[in-house]
Amino acid sequence: MTRERKFSTQELFKATNSLLLRYGYEGFTFSLLAESLDVSRAAIYKYYTNKEELIIDYMVYEMTKMLIDLQEIDQSATFIAQLNELITLIFTYKDIHQILGMVHQFKESSSTIIMEKKEQLGKLHLDMYRYLEGLMIQGKKDKFLRETLSNDVILGCIFQSIAIPNHRGIPEHEWIQSIKDVVCYGIFETK
Amino acid sequence: MTRERKFSTQELFKATNSLLLRYGYEGFTFSLLAESLDVSRAAIYKYYTNKEELIIDYMVYEMTKMLIDLQEIDQSATFIAQLNELITLIFTYKDIHQILGMVHQFKESSSTIIMEKKEQLGKLHLDMYRYLEGLMIQGKKDKFLRETLSNDVILGCIFQSIAIPNHRGIPEHEWIQSIKDVVCYGIFETK
DNA sequence: AAACAAAATAACACTAGTGTAACTTTATTA
DNA sequence: TAATAAAGTTACACTAGTGTTATTTTGTTT
Numbered sequence: 153m154t155r156e157r158k159f160s161t162q163e164l165f166k167a168t169n170s171l172l173l174r175y176g177y178e179g180f181t182f183s184l185l186a187e188s189l190d191v192s193r194a195a196i197y198k199y200y201t202n203k204e205e206l207i208i209d210y211m212v213y214e215m216t217k218m219l220i221d222l223q224e225i226d227q228s229a230t231f232i233a234q235l236n237e238l239i240t241l242i243f244t245y246k247d248i249h250q251i252l253g254m255v256h257q258f259k260e261s262s263s264t265i266i267m268e269k270k271e272q273l274g275k276l277h278l279d280m281y282r283y284l285e286g287l288m289i290q291g292k293k294d295k296f297l298r299e300t301l302s303n304d305v306i307l308g309c310i311f312q313s314i315a316i317p318n319h320r321g322i323p324e325h326e327w328i329q330s331i332k333d334v335v336c337y338g339i340f341e342t343k
Numbered sequence: 344m345t346r347e348r349k350f351s352t353q354e355l356f357k358a359t360n361s362l363l364l365r366y367g368y369e370g371f372t373f374s375l376l377a378e379s380l381d382v383s384r385a386a387i388y389k390y391y392t393n394k395e396e397l398i399i400d401y402m403v404y405e406m407t408k409m410l411i412d413l414q415e416i417d418q419s420a421t422f423i424a425q426l427n428e429l430i431t432l433i434f435t436y437k438d439i440h441q442i443l444g445m446v447h448q449f450k451e452s453s454s455t456i457i458m459e460k461k462e463q464l465g466k467l468h469l470d471m472y473r474y475l476e477g478l479m480i481q482g483k484k485d486k487f488l489r490e491t492l493s494n495d496v497i498l499g500c501i502f503q504s505i506a507i508p509n510h511r512g513i514p515e516h517e518w519i520q521s522i523k524d525v526v527c528y529g530i531f532e533t534k
Numbered sequence: 535a536a537a538c539a540a541a542a543t544a545a546c547a548c549t550a551g552t553g554t555a556a557c558t559t560t561a562t563t564a
Numbered sequence: 565t566a567a568t569a570a571a572g573t574t575a576c577a578c579t580a581g582t583g584t585t586a587t588t589t590t591g592t593t594t
Binding site: 346347372373384385388392 | 582
Binding site: 174175176177178179254257295296297298299300301302304305306308309310311312313315316317319320330331333334335336337338339340341342 | 508527
């Protein structure tokens with residue numbers, strides 16, 4: 153006994169994603185969102201009482217999804233194969249990494265529910281970090297990764313690499329290959 | 344015959360910088376700026392009629408300064424020495440690179456003066472790119488840089504590397520060394 | 535010390551986003 | 565087909581930022 157919804161949570165999240173990337177955290181408003189979904193602003197308030205709750209919910213949703221995909225990488229495969237899959241995966245989730253950085257712009261005085269979700273997000277992030285750190289340790293043990301580099305630098309480098317701007321619009325597959333290449337072998341000619 | 348100013352352009356730019364980084368483009372307001380400088384909001388309007396003009400002026404100022412510093416790098420030095428200086432330089436200007444990305448959040452309908460400054464900024468950017476591209480070409484000719492990598496990928500990699508988050512708070516000099524290391528030699532052990 | 539001009543402020547009208555309450559629409563089910 | 569309940573809209577009061585104008589402050593010059 154219920155009326156059909158004009159917009160799904162998926163559509164809400166999708167619009168949230170693109171508006172956040174386009175206008176930034178403070179530039180993102182329920183007015184813009186309502187316009188983009190072609191519904192009244194009040195309709196959105198039925199599901200989320202403010203933008204922080206919506207955004208953090210979206211972040212948790214994406215991070216959970218990413219973590220599931222991450223854990224589906226075949227751990228019995230070679231290190232090289234796993235690293236390849238990892239970089240491709242991070243690349244497909246690059247939007248969320250940019251958006252994740254907006255948490256620090258949230259108002260200090262947040263409700264309990266938001267503080268809880270923030271903690272949950274922190275846990276997801278830690279889970280991801282632990283998983284990746286494990287992979288790095290394996291990579292070092294197997295003599296693929298340089299022992300002298302800290303895991304922070306290696307992982308930081310991988311995560312930043314996806315944000316290198318593709319100004320010339322190189323086709324995605326080719327571009328990812330280039331990125332993997334520099335990250336793995338660096339910019340120097342090996343003597 | 345003039346009253347002493349309560350705030351210098353330097354102070355204005357410094358406050359603009361830190362507020363932009365803290366609150367983002369839309370979160371940055373003249374109210375926050377006035378509070379931060381301990382002056383009335385209207386005092387700022389005497390110098391800039393809106394935040395876009397202030398921000399773009401700040402961007403042009405920083406980019407000009409960076410370009411001057413860049414051109415002071417000794418072109419007769421070895422490629423390695425020049426690259427070293429370049430990365431250190433980009434590192435000292437890392438704030439402005441983050442802020443520069445906010446131009447795409449400016450309102451579409453901007454005044455003539457802003458359009459002009461945007462163009463000027465574009466020219467400065469192009470000048471910088473040309474200079475850096477020259478350095479990359481030299482690096483390839485001298486067999487330091489890998490011929491197979493495009494200049495876009497190499498430069499993109501260098502510019503992104505400065506944004507790798509230093510979560511553990513490694514001392515700056517040590518951190519920069521690590522960054523240079525990964526960028527130049529990659530994450531892989533050389534077989 | 536009177537005139538002046540730049541610097542700064544106070545105060546106003548205006549705009550846009552926020553969150554809520556009362557109301558209407560729509561589909562289900564009893 | 566009348567009751568019901570979720571979905572959606574309209575309308576209101578509230579808040580915060582914007583840009584401008586009139587006025588005051590402050591230091592210099594003649």
